[in-house]
Amino acid sequence: MNRLAAAVFLTLCAAPVAHAADDLPGMATDPAAGAAGHPGWALQVTPYLWATGIEGDISPFRRAPTLHVEKSFSDVMDDFNFGGFINIWGRHDNFVLSGDIMYVDTTESHATGPLAAFQIPGLGRIPAGASVDADVDTQEFMATLQGGYRVLDTPEFTLDALGGARFWYISNDVSVTARHPLIGTVTASHEESFGWVDPIIGARLFVSLTDKLSLHGQADIGGFGAGSDLTWSVLATVNYTFTDNLSVSAGYKVLDVDYKHDGHVFDTRLSGPVLGLTYRF
Template identity: 70%
Template sequence: MPEEHGPAKSPNWALQVTPYMWAASLDGYISPFRRGPTIGVEKSFPDVLENLNIGGFINIWGRYDRFVFSGDIMYVDTTDSHSTGSLPAFTIPGSGVIPPGGNIDAKVDTKQFTATLMGGYRVIDRPQFTLDALGGARVWHVSNNVKLTGSLGGMSGSVSYDESFGWVDPLVGLRAFLPLTEQLSLQGQADIGGFGAGSDLTWSAMATVNYVFSDRLSASVGYKVLDVDYKHNGHVYDTRLSGPVLGVTYRF
């Protein structure tokens, strides 16, 4: 989200907070529990919004001299239903083996927390352009409450199960800022990581157009993508969130 205009006019330190809305669509593959069946998910933003219980997004950015800090925090709580079948045999933890050929109706309440924390150094600091080199980590935590109703032949039954898992991805990235006028600017930030330490691969990118209303207040509109490919210990979380963003920035 936007930074102070004109590095030459800036003090040695800056701090800003940007709550924002993200009209994200969702595409990917998810297992609702460990070693469970993998479910394909493809949802537009209206579909995501229909299943949303609560969500929040906030970006924090700071600078002291040429040292910079970037933090982006996301929390989303959704409830969704899926129907799959005919399935191979699989195991529900604590409930035993489900034989092959069954059909499953799954109601999944998912809570996802993601925090991207990065620090770095301003390698280019000019009035007409700045560039920051960044390094850090992205923390993921996913909690699922799953209610399964299954049928096989003439028999049916249901079971509920709670499960949480998480991981940490190392990251490297860049952040660029280009003032166009006293009020208008462009900004882009991208990172890549995982490298098998947490997920196999994760990356994100965001580009915004920013408008300054006052020394304290500005607004941004743009586009953001967050992608992750995590397959470990029976869990599958291979998803991409993408869509427009709209934020309001307050500078301290």
């Protein structure tokens, strides 16, 4: 998929940052009425575009050399195969539910060498000084699920306390070609996956500015050594309401994780603008 097609796909797949009502970031109306026919209920679904860059350190398989990655959004799109982002927000009375799901598939080529001697799965030990070409296909899945309670509720301002878990799954399919006078040219493929769960705590703030315009902020922090050493995220958007069911929002999102365990390294920060189009049921 070329860069333009990928961008179009993400745009169509995009939007879960805005929401209707102070229940759902994006609509500056009173959510107390709830969804039609369901007093006290409010629910929104938002696919969204996240023009994210990435920076950090990644090891494609256990005890492999750690690679430093620093890419802009355009660089990410060069390697992009498939992906999507979706957000869900719901409330019943003072109880709230938040969900955010991300899936991205990318392929990146690396040419490294000469290297110190190290072990490549399927190739055995590569002599010091070997040159290595590798294609790394990475599939990354993340889901953040939180529940909570509305601790402050006024027509202009709401504050929710949240707690839950962030689930990570990383799969790397590495195709390697190594060249050295002692071994000639050898090739192999290796697939490896790993995952973990991070406990998180967070909060969500909604401020109504006018009947149509609002601000939304959400942040969380977690890991605490239970999965990753540390993970945190921050989202801030400006939201505009078109109808009772439809709103749009734009802002900025950062997602950071520092995971190092059993030879695996995934220490990255994703950050960039977000654009969402939300439908409220």
